[in-house]
Amino acid sequence: MERNDSRIPATVVTGFLGSGKTTLINRILREQHGRKLAVIVNEFGEISIDGQLVIHDQDAQLVEFNNGCLCCTVRGDLVETLGRLQQRAGTLDGILIETTGLADPAPVASTFFAADDVKSGIRLDAFVTVVDAVNLDRNLEQSNEAVEQVAFSDIVLINKMDLVTAERMAAVEARVRQLNPLAKIYHTANAEIDLADILDVGAFDLVQKLEVDPAFLDDHAHEHDAAIGSFVLEEHRPIDINRLMIWMNDMAQRRGEDLYRTKGIFFANGFDDRLVFQSVRMLTTLRRDRPWQPDETQMSQFVVIGKHLDRNEFAAGLAGCVFR
Incomplete structure (x- = not known):
């Protein structure tokens, strides 16, 4: 340069x-x-x-x-x-x-x-x-x-x-x-x-x-594997974070080969902070982020990325983590 x-x-x-x-x-x-x-x-x-x-x-x-x-x-x-x-x-x-x-x-x-x-x-x-x-x-x-x-x-x-x-x-x-x-x-x-x-x-x-790669500058179309997809789950009710961790650890064990990545910001019962949950295959992490701001809606948003994944299965699992 x-x-x-x-x-x-x-x-x-x-x-x-x-x-x-x-x-x-x-x-x-x-x-x-x-x-x-x-x-x-x-x-x-x-x-x-x-x-x-x-x-x-x-x-x-x-x-x-x-x-x-x-x-x-x-x-x-x-x-x-x-x-x-x-x-x-x-x-x-x-x-x-x-x-x-x-x-x-x-x-x-x-x-x-x-x-x-x-x-x-x-x-x-x-x-x-x-x-x-x-x-x-x-x-x-x-x-x-x-x-x-x-x-x-x-x-x-x-x-x-x-x-x-x-x-x-x-x-x-x-x-x-x-x-x-x-x-x-x-x-x-x-x-x-x-x-x-x-x-x-x-x-x-x-x-x-x-x-x-002599063809590097050529305009090639790139296509992703059609079996790989993502979806977003949202929940406005507070989440029981212990249930979430148990559920996701189980999903990671059962679906680890196909569950490439999850990441989400969670509105959790008993916490004033946003909680950030992430998983990479079978490794899961949870941490506090920052306090919820007065002008923002308290809700959970969860992104799931993987191969041959059933959105309904994950939606049902997340619903089962709602605090009762």
């Missing part, structure tokens, strides 16, 4: 479902020390849970795209948004783009070169891929997108190192190296990384990408 390039640097954060992308985005916003950033968050589902969980900073502008992937159905929206943002060259220090966990990175990257009004004011700085050390093998086996994300990346964060052994980390790194021998690799827990290692690093090399 030429250091006299005055275009706005854009960092694309990819990674399969539940790898830790939103955690990384929040870490950047928490530690960016006055940088003025635009943050684009893309959700596969109908509503944006991740968008609600991204820190709202006075120096950051948040743009959300729901119910589609930047690599295909809402790619035109990305071009339009980047076209508007490039007009802020000189006042905007960077753009962060969090793709869905099911995004093919190549069509997203080609957007920066195919649209004249984008490439004139914005440069693609790096593809940062967050890898789930616990579930990498299963993700690679079941999803071609997971393979593409690792193979296409400039920087790989092997995340959740605190949940696996040193031997497992070495095996994961070897697998990543097999798919991508050129990427810089960092081991992280909770996506903790020195920002100097991932922001404004000039890691994206178009010539190198074209050597690997």
Whole structure:
């Protein structure tokens, strides 16, 4: 990268479902020390849970795209948004783009070169891929997108190192190296990384990408596996959080292979705070978020992503968790 390039640097954060992308985005916003950033968050589902969980900073502008992937159905929206943002060259220090966990990175990257009004004011700085050390093998086996994300990346964060052994980390790194021998690799827990290692690093090399894939800039249609889908469940009655945890742990055990990802904000009996529940295959977590604001509706919103899942089954299960 030429250091006299005055275009706005854009960092694309990819990674399969539940790898830790939103955690990384929040870490950047928490530690960016006055940088003025635009943050684009893309959700596969109908509503944006991740968008609600991204820190709202006075120096950051948040743009959300729901119910589609930047690599295909809402790619035109990305071009339009980047076209508007490039007009802020000189006042905007960077753009962060969090793709869905099911995004093919190549069509997203080609957007920066195919649209004249984008490439004139914005440069693609790096593809940062967050890898789930616990579930990498299963993700690679079941999803071609997971393979593409690792193979296409400039920087790989092997995340959740605190949940696996040193031997497992070495095996994961070897697998990543097999798919991508050129990427810089960092081991992280909770996506903790020195920002100097991932922001404004000039890691994206178009010539190198074209050597690997000469058709990289061609306009290819991307189609997701039709068996993979998502749905949103909403509940206005307070939830018994103990019942929720028992139910979801049971679902994770029974449907773990097909239940890729869940995430939700819950209105729970006995709590003044919003509760955030997430699961990645058979790993579930629950944490307090922030107090409910006086002007917001107290309700639960739960997004489920997976393969061959029955919405009615999950709706009945959630209804069974209502506090009585």
